[in-house]
Amino acid sequence: MIGKMMRKNDLCALLCAYYDGQLEEEDAVIFSEHLQQCSACLKKIGEFNTLSSFLKVTQESVSDMTLFDTVWSRVEKKLVQEDLSFVDVGSNQQRTVLVPLRNMLMPLIAASFIFFILMRPMLVRDHKVGIESIVLPVEETVCVNKISAHARTVVLMRTQKQQWPVIWLLPHAEKRSNADMPTDKGDNYLDEGGV
Amino acid sequence: MGDNKVYVQTLVDRCKNGDFQAFHDLLEQYQSRIFSVCYGIVRNREDACDVMQEVFIKIYKSIRLFHGESSLYVWIYRIAVNASLDFLRKRKRKLKVKEKLASDFLLSGKGYCALSPEEHVVTLELKESIRKAIFKLAPKFKRVIVLREIEGLSYQEIAKICCCSVGTVMSRLFYARKKLIAMLRKEAVFDREDDEKK
Numbered sequence: 095m096i097g098k099m100m101r102k103n104d105l106c107a108l109l110c111a112y113y114d115g116q117l118e119e120e121d122a123v124i125f126s127e128h129l130q131q132c133s134a135c136l137k138k139i140g141e142f143n144t145l146s147s148f149l150k151v152t153q154e155s156v157s158d159m160t161l162f163d164t165v166w167s168r169v170e171k172k173l174v175q176e177d178l179s180f181v182d183v184g185s186n187q188q189r190t191v192l193v194p195l196r197n198m199l200m201p202l203i204a205a206s207f208i209f210f211i212l213m214r215p216m217l218v219r220d221h222k223v224g225i226e227s228i229v230l231p232v233e234e235t236v237c238v239n240k241i242s243a244h245a246r247t248v249v250l251m252r253t254q255k256q257q258w259p260v261i262w263l264l265p266h267a268e269k270r271s272n273a274d275m276p277t278d279k280g281d282n283y284l285d286e287g288g289v
Numbered sequence: 290m291g292d293n294k295v296y297v298q299t300l301v302d303r304c305k306n307g308d309f310q311a312f313h314d315l316l317e318q319y320q321s322r323i324f325s326v327c328y329g330i331v332r333n334r335e336d337a338c339d340v341m342q343e344v345f346i347k348i349y350k351s352i353r354l355f356h357g358e359s360s361l362y363v364w365i366y367r368i369a370v371n372a373s374l375d376f377l378r379k380r381k382r383k384l385k386v387k388e389k390l391a392s393d394f395l396l397s398g399k400g401y402c403a404l405s406p407e408e409h410v411v412t413l414e415l416k417e418s419i420r421k422a423i424f425k426l427a428p429k430f431k432r433v434i435v436l437r438e439i440e441g442l443s444y445q446e447i448a449k450i451c452c453c454s455v456g457t458v459m460s461r462l463f464y465a466r467k468k469l470i471a472m473l474r475k476e477a478v479f480d481r482e483d484d485e486k487k
Contacts, residue, residue, distance in 0.1 A: 107459035110466070114437065116444045116459075141470050144479065149438045152416040154328050154337075162320040165338055166313065169345045 109135055113142045297361060304352045312352070316345055319362065322440065323369045329435035330373035332420035336380075337373075344372045359449055366436065366450045374428045415478055422472040430465035433458055 111117045112125045129136050297318060303311035316323075323344055328337040347368050355364055423431060429451070436447045444455045451458065473479040 106463045107456065110459050110463045111444070114444070114462070141479075142466055145466055145470055145473070146438055148415060148419060148473070148478075149329075149434075151412065152332075152419050153325070153439055154334060159317075161324065161338065162317065165320075165341050165345065166316070168342050169349070172342070172346060173349065 105135070109138055110142075113139055301352065301355070301361065312349060316348070319365055322362070323365065325439055326366060326369040326435060327373045329439040330370070330423065330431055331376060332416070332423055336376065340369075340373050340376045343376070344369045347372060363446065363449045366440075366442075370432050370436070370450065374431065377424065378428075418473055418476040418478045419469075421476070422469050425472060426465060426468060430461055430468065433461045434465040434469065437462055 108117065108121075108125060112122060112129075115122075117125060129139070297315065300311045300315040300318070304315060320341070324337055324341055327340040327344065328334065331337050331340055344365075348365065351368075355361070423434070426434070432451050433447055436442045436450060437444075442450070444458045447458045448455045453461075470479060
């Protein structure tokens with residue numbers, strides 16, 4: 095392990111692990127050999143020792159039960175004040191389940207809305223079984239939205255001349271000539287360069 | 290050790306069933322460790338008591354949600370560490386530390402008889418310097434340094450409490466120690482000890 099980890103950052107981590115006695119035996123032996131040659135690492139170990147002694151000397155511990163009794167009596171009073179009992183902890187548990195759910199509600203709604211907006215074309219496509227847009231090379235700008243279906247082809251056509259969309263249904267995979275198109279301009283005008 | 294584990298597990302089960310006395314006995318088992326961690330982070334006896342109170346209440350409120358995914362002491366340590374860090378975040382007050390430390394030290398009864406006046410002053414200065422230095426550390430470094438240096442937990446245990454990998458614990462410990470040494474050096478505390486030893 096040590097052989098692979100001799101980059102500077104890894105060495106620092108190993109130094110800590112060696113100092114804390116957390117290295118495996120083999121690695122500890124290799125590292126102690128390294129220490130014999132590296133004065134910088136040795137100095138660091140000395141500094142760690144000093145720091146440890148500082149932290150331990152200034153640390154306080156509970157020497158008797160007085161402190162615990164003091165804290166315990168405060169806790170008891172607070173629990174009585176807040177009127178908490180183990181019976182209520184059950185409802186607290188429910189609250190601890192419901193409150194996170196409530197907090198997640200708005201983000202969930204927002205995420206659903208965004209998902210719907212993004213997925214709408216696909217959903218619409220599924221409903222109408224596919225939408226594609228193609229531009230035909232015609233004199234007038236013709237925009238054809240072709241919805242190809244398993245059973246039917248729906249063509250939505252719009253021309254610059256006509257202000258209203260033109261829709262008719264074609265059998266699947268069949269192309270129709272202009273002659274086949276309805277001649278009623280109002281509803282089914284098809285430009286010459288149509289489908 | 291095995292008997293103690295069984296005893297603690299019994300206490301936990303009784304706590305979940307609403308036994309308040311069991312809750313008291315459980316906290317009695319862990320109170321010194323909880324205080325140790327809290328004091329290690331907040332570095333003030335009175336504040337550590339306040340934090341300990343919060344920790345007890347949090348344990349009380351959430352003992353029913355403890356299902357043994359981790360060991361009990363890891364769970365308790367996590368609560369204690371997080372409560373201590375929350376306390377520091379909320380209360381950024383500057384204490385009149387020297388007076389506070391003096392009274393703490395006298396109340397604890399630890400050093401009053403054992404130290405000479407000069408040693409007493411030096412220890413107070415050291416406490417103040419260490420308190421400031423630990424206060425300046427980021428929470429993730431505070432956690433690891435206290436759990437390792439004060440509680441003597443292994444890297445695996447610290448990793449479980451801090452929800453990170455052992456490698457992360459190693460690098461954070463190194464950085465925390467380096468930072469503390471640099472800060473203590475700046476306070477002219479660190480090298481003074483070395484000089485005295487020479």
